[in-house]
C-alpha cells in the first residue's frame with residue numbers, strides 16, 4: 269500500500285485554475301479567523317432576514333466553495349469536470365427548512381423525484397442523498413423516536429413521512445440509483461433507523477440501494493451496526509451504511525446536559541476515532557453483507573480503510589466500498605483516491621443560496637482554526653500555489 273498518496277497537491281487541485289486556487293485560499297483564510305466566522309455568520313443571517321443584497325457576495329465566495337450551484341443544471345459542468353478526474357458526485361438538495369406544511373413536504377418529494385430522474389443515466393451521480401427532515405417535520409421524527417404516545421394527527425403525519433420515503437426508495441431502485449439517508453440529531457434517529465431498515469429489507473435484497481448513516485461520535489453505534497448486521501443476515505438483506513463521525517456534537521452535549529441525561533457522544537475525540545475505525549473494521553471484515561460509504565476527511569481513517577481493503581484483497585474499485593468527502597473540502601483525499609483507482613465521490617449540496625445558509629454556516633464553523641480543519645486545507649492550497657510558482661519559474665528560466 270502506497271504511503272502518503274494524499275500529499276500529492278498537484279493531483280488534488282488539478283482541476284483548479286490559478287484564479288480558483290486564489291479564490292479558495294481567500295475563503296479558507298477568512299474562515300481561519302474565529303471572530304470573522306462569528307461576525308460573518310451573524311451578518312449573513314441578519315442580511316438575509318432584512319433582504320439586503322448580499323446574495324451575490326455569498327454566492328461568489330463561500331457558496332462557490334461548498335456548493336455545486338443553485339440549480340441542478342448549474343451543477344452539471346461542475347460534476348462533469350470532476351468526472352474527468354474520475355471523481356463522482358453524490359447529489360444532495362440542501363434546503364434545510366425543517367418545519368413546513370405537509371403540502372410543502374409533498375412538493376419537496378416531487379422535487380426529489382425529479383432529481384432522481386435527472387440523475388438517471390448520468391454516470392457522474394451514483395448516489396443521491398436525502399435528509400430525513402427533507403421529507404418530514406423534525407418534530408414528528410423526534411416524537412416517533414421518543415416512543416411516547418402519539419396523537420391521531422401525529423400518526424397521520426408519520427404515515428405521510430413513511431409514504432414519501434417509500435415512494436422515493438422505490439423510484440431510486442427502479443432507476444438503478446442508490447439513496448443515502450443522512451443522519452441528523454440523535455433524538456430523531458430511532459425513527460430514521462427503523463424506517464430505513466424497513467426500506468433496506470425491501471430494496472436491498474440483491475444489492476444495497478438504500479444506505480443508512482451511522483454517526484460514530486455516538487458510543488452506541490458499533491453495537492447498532494452489529495445488531496443490524498445480525499437482523500440483515502436473518503432476514504436476507506444487504507446493509508448499506510454511510511459512516512461518518514457526526515456533525516452535531518455541541519448541540520448533542522448541550523441538550524444532554526440541559527435535560528440531564530447521559531450524552532450519546534463519545535467521551536473525547538480519541539474515543540470517536542476508535543469507534544469510527546472499529547465500525548470500519550467490522551464492515552470491511554463482513555463485506556459480503558455490507559456496502560459502505562466512508563464519509564471522512566480524516567486521513568488516518570482513509571489510509572486505514574485502504575489498508576484493510578488491501579489486506580482483505582478487496583479490489584480498489586469494488587462497488588461495495590466508496591470514499592467520500594464534502595465538496596470544497598479535502599480534495600487531496602478525494603482526488604488522490606480516485607487517481608489511485610478507488611471509488612471516490614464528492615458530496616455535493618445544491619440549492620438556493622438563502623436555503624443552504626445553515627449548511628454553509630456548519631462548514632464555516634467546522635473550518636475555523638479552533639476546529640483545526642482550515643490549517644490543513646489552507647496549508648495544502650498554499651503548497652500547491654508555491655508548487656505552481658516553482659514550475660512557472662523553471663519554465664521561464
Ligand SMILES: Cc1cc2nc3c(=O)[nH]c(=O)nc-3n(C[C@H](O)[C@H](O)[C@H](O)COP(=O)(O)OP(=O)(O)OC[C@H]3O[C@@H](n4cnc5c(N)ncnc54)[C@H](O)[C@@H]3O)c2cc1C
Pocket residue numbers: 449450451452481483485512513514515516517533534535536537538540562563564565566592593594615
Ligand atoms: C461525505 C460526508 C457525508 C456526511 N454526512 C453526514 C451526515 O449525514 N450526518 C452528520 O452528522 N454528519 C455528516 N458528515 C459530517 C461528519 O459527521 C463530520 O462532521 C466531518 O466529516 C468531520 O469528521 P471527519 O471524520 O471528517 O474528521 P475529523 O476531523 O477527524 O473528526 C472531527 C469529528 O470528530 C468528532 N469529535 C471532535 N471532537 C470530539 C470530542 N471532543 N469528543 C467526541 N467526538 C469529537 C466530531 O464528530 C467531529 O465532527 C458528513 C461528512 C462527509 C465527508
